Amino acid sequence: MDKNTLWSLRLGYSAKQAKTIEKIGLKSFLEQSFSTPVDSKIPSFLDDSPKSAQEFKESRKKLKASNPTEIKELLKKEAQTSFEMKAWWIEKMYQDEFPLREKMTCFWHNHYVSTFQKVKVNYWVFQHNQILRENAFGNFKTITKKIIKSNAMVRYLDNIDNRKDKLNENLSRELLELFTLGIGNYTEQDIKNGAKGLAGLGIGEETAVYRKLFEDNEPFDYLGKKGNFKIDEMIDIIFDQPNIPYLITRKILKWFIYDNPKEELVKYYGDYFKKMNFEIQPLLTKIFTEEFDKNNAGAKIKNPLEFSLQLIDELNVENPSKILIAIFIKQQGMDLFNQPNVKGWDGGNSWLTSQIFLQRNTVADLLCNGKNLSRAKKEIGENSMMDKKLKKEISVRLIWNKEENNKEIIADLSNRLLFQTDKNNQADFEQILKYDFDSKTNGSDNAVMRLFNFMVKTPEFQLI
Template identity: 60%
Template sequence: MKKSNLWSLRLGFSGKEADKIEKIGLEKFLKRSYYAKFDKDVPAFLNDDPKTLAEYKESRQRIKDLDPEEKKKIQKKENQTTAELKKWWIAKMQTDEFPLREKMVVFWHNHFVATSQKVKINYWIYQHNMILRENAFGNFRELTRQIVKSNAMVKYLDNVDNKKGKFNENLSRELLELFTIGIGNYTEEDIKNGARALAGLNYGDEGAVYRKNLEDNSNKTYFGKTGNWKADDLVDIIFEQKNIPYLITRKILKWFLYDNPSEELVVYYGDYFRKINFEIAPLLTKIFTEEYAKDTSGNKIKDPLVYISQLINELQLKDYDEAMIVAFLKQQGMDLYNQLNVKGWDGGNSWLTSQVYLQRNTTADLLCNGRSLSKKVQSAMTEENSRPKKEPEKKIVKIDFDSNGNNKTIISELSNRLLFTVNESMQKDMENLLKYDFDPKNPNANYGVVRLFNYITKLPEYQLI
């Protein structure tokens, strides 16, 4: 696979940034990604959502007094808003000039998990998402501080039930186990005293705030330090620990480059991360520029987001509905805002089970044949040999190829763009599809190249980057 195509998939969601990376170089591409502006306006579909604590309490009280049918209507509207929130984010991923920020937002979204299913308040989920976006390339310690004090996180990890004399350890535990330092680097006493420090941290207008009648103001010992610690203090103490950089550098390497990164790389980049005081942008620059110089292709299974985005980009589908992508991701086990648990999506081999692979192949068939992934088609394609009763109107799909070439040059062109390796058997199969007498100037030549592309999407090698 051509290096710029490979890294376009890694630093974005499809191959559309390949020419840009080739033209301006990787370092300029990264710098422009870090400084590219992004929209901070609250989406219109959230206009009616409660945004202050008073509005939230008032809306909950109002719902209590409604009859069951009215409650169902409100629940339906909230579900529709959640669906709009997913489509809004998908649109950002697909249309941003420099999509690396959104790629990082998805990474942080899967690191600091807070699901809409449990949080329920769409505006809080949006706030959580914006914290990740605004701090995507900032400082890891500062990002951790803000997330711990977000309404979404205190709701998701039950810190609203954490009170003086009746402690809930969920947020304290995950802050250590999953968000920062990892298992084996703390004690149960650290978790208990962390919970005491977080007691009373509850919903607020722009973020979580301490309630005086619920907080614990006694001294707590945390990683050997004693004081009346609160949320920010816990984060500062955690970031003084020796092993703090490695959990996150391992996850970054897994997200972008390797399903199984070596411990040597984890420690190497982790030590650098500590040296630069946990600034994310310079860490990413170091990782990407140094790994770019190596031959690292084929070490990571494409996640569903990259898979579907690449299909859409290659087939030049301009008028697709973001809901199509949302439905595909849910089917593949990558439902946005709704991971199965606080650990997030596992990634790696979980993106290529036999069922997931079959769904991918069926999706490629549908899109290559100009059919849309409507909900009816999506549900129908999960049932063996079933088809929707009414065929939707087919769309014209096109693949970029050199119309001045021949069968072998076009096969080489697509292979370089889409595959990291081609063996003799694959080459022979592709030449059987696009025969020696193939005429690229024939008005129907595109159909032959689309068939070739569809064959390539079924290859195990296509699933890798």
Template identity: 60%
Template sequence: MNANTLWSLRLGFSNRQANKIEEMGIEKFLKQSFSTRYKEQLPSFIDSEPKTLAELKEFKLNVKNAVSEEQRKILKKQINNSIEFKKWWIAKMQDNEYPLREKMVLFWHNHFVATSQKVKVNYWVYQHNQLLRENAFGNFKELTKKIIRTNAMVRFLDNIDNKKDKINENLSRELLELFTIGIGNYSETDIKEGARALAGLGLGNNEAKYRRQFEDQSDKTYFGKTGNWKSDDLVDMIFEQKNIPYLITRKILKWFIYDSPPEELIKYYGDYFRKVNFEIEPLLIKIFTEEYPKKNAGSKIKDPLLFIIQLTDELQIKEYGNGLIAIFLKQQGMDLLNQPNVKGWDGGNLWLTSQIYLQRNKTVDMLSSGKILSRKTTEQNTEVVTAIDRNFEKTNVAVAFDSNENNKQIIEELCNRLLFKTNDSMQKDMEMILKYDFDAKEANAPNAVLRLFNYIAKTPEYQLL
């Protein structure tokens, strides 16, 4: 696999940007990626959602007072809006000329987890998602302050139940353990005192707000400092700690390049992150430009989203809708907006269990043969469609190749595009598919190349980047 294709996959969701990276160079490509704009207009699926506490109260009252059939309709519409949310986001990932911002939104989404299933209010989940988009390349400390004051987060981590006379430690604990500094760098006292500082931070109209009757106004001692601290104060003190940069640099390296990032790189980039005052953009520039020349291909297993978008792109499938991608992601354990727990998707080897690998190979076979789910099937609730329910339609598929090349040249062309390495055994297998007398101009040549692609896409090496 050539470096530009590799980094197009790493910085996006397919190899569509490989030529741009080659033409512009990695630094100019990154600068262009950072300058991308995004629409702030509310998507249509949010229009009918409650957006204020008063509207939410009215919505709940309508559900409560409705007869069973009306209740089902109201709740079904809310579920469908959640599905439309996923499709809307997948479209943004696919349609963006410079997709790094959405790749970072997905990273932050898996760092500051707040699932749709628990938050239940689509508008709050959208606000959370949009905040990640706005601050994708901004300041980590400031983003942390904003995130813990979203309705989605205080709802997801139960801070709405955190009151001065009944403390709930969930948000305080995850702020330290998962969001900022990591296990081993704080005490149980810090968790308890932090929870007291967060007491009373509950739901508001546009963001979470403190309610005076539930606040703890007494002094708290946090990381050795005593005062009547609130949420921003906690974050400021956390970011003064020695080990603050390393949790996030580890996760960024793991998200983009290495499933097991070297400790020396975690510290090296972490020290730089502190030096630039926790600004994400310069950190990403340093990481990507310094890792780009290295021979580090094959160091990461593709996540399901990258796998399916690359697969449909290579097969030039136009009818494979975003609802189908959402179904595939859920089956593969990467359900957007609904991670399995507050830790998010662990990734790494968990993206390639025997079951997941089998599902991927079946999907390769299905799509390579031109089979996609029927429109009728995809119009069902995509959250509950299973493999047993599938009804298929046929579509045209094709893999791009140079018809002026011979068998070995076409094999090399596809390998450079799809595989981080090959071996003699694989080469022999591929030459059995495209034999020495293969004529790329014959009418059946595209089908032979399609068989070659099918073989490549089911190899363990194709699962890596």
């Protein structure tokens, strides 16, 4: 695979940026990616969703006072809004000229998990997503402080139930285990004591706030220090721990390059991250520029977003349905805003079970034959306006050079799509596009499409 194509896929979701990387160089590409602006406007689909704590209370009262039919309609409306938010985000991933911000937002989304299924308030989930986007290339300590104090997070990890004399340890545990230090770098007592420092931190108007009535203001020991600590002070203490950089550098390497990164790489980049005072931008620059020069293609299985958006881009699908993409990746185990648990998507081999591989092959067949993805009415509601906009037939157009012979066309497509090929692959490809292939015949487009369809159903296409 062409190196610029490989890194376009790694830093985005398709080969769209390959020519830009080749033209301006990786470093300039990264600089422009880091400088992309963030749209702070609240999308119109959230107009009717409750935003403040008071509006949320009123919506719950309305729900309790409604009859079963009205309740069903209210819940369906919020679920459809959640689907619109998924489509809105996929649109950003697909259309952005420099998609690295959205790819990093998705990384943080799977690190600081907070699901709509548990939170129930679309606006709070959107706020959570915006914090990740705005701080995608910022400071690890800063983003941790902001996200822990989001309404979505305190609701998702039950800190609204954490109060003096009735402690809930969920947020305290995940703050240490999944968000910062990782298992083995703290004690169970640190978790119990951390819950005291988080007691009373609950829903606020824009961010979570402490409620004095529920606070626990007794001094406690936390990671070797004693005091009456609140959340910001607790996070400062966490970031003084010697092993703080390694959990996140391991996860970044897994997200972008290696399903199984070597521990020496994790430590090497982690030490640099600590030296940079946990600034994410210089860390990403170092990782990407140094790994770019290595022969590491095929070290990661594509996640469902990477698979589907690359396929759609290669086929030049006109105005692809982001709703159907959202449904497809959900079927593949990557439901945006709804990870299976607080640990998030496992990635790696979980993205290529036999069932998922079969689903990918079915989708490749559909798209290559000009058919839309499965309509999956039950996912978006039988009477949904969204469902009425979804077409069965779509326009697809595969770009290839009609001046080339069969071997040249095979080489071009292989370079675009596959991280490696061997003699067996080549023999299979030449069975589809034979030596006497003639691009001037009426069926030539169909023949090259058959070759493309075969290639994207190989194990080699599943890797980057």
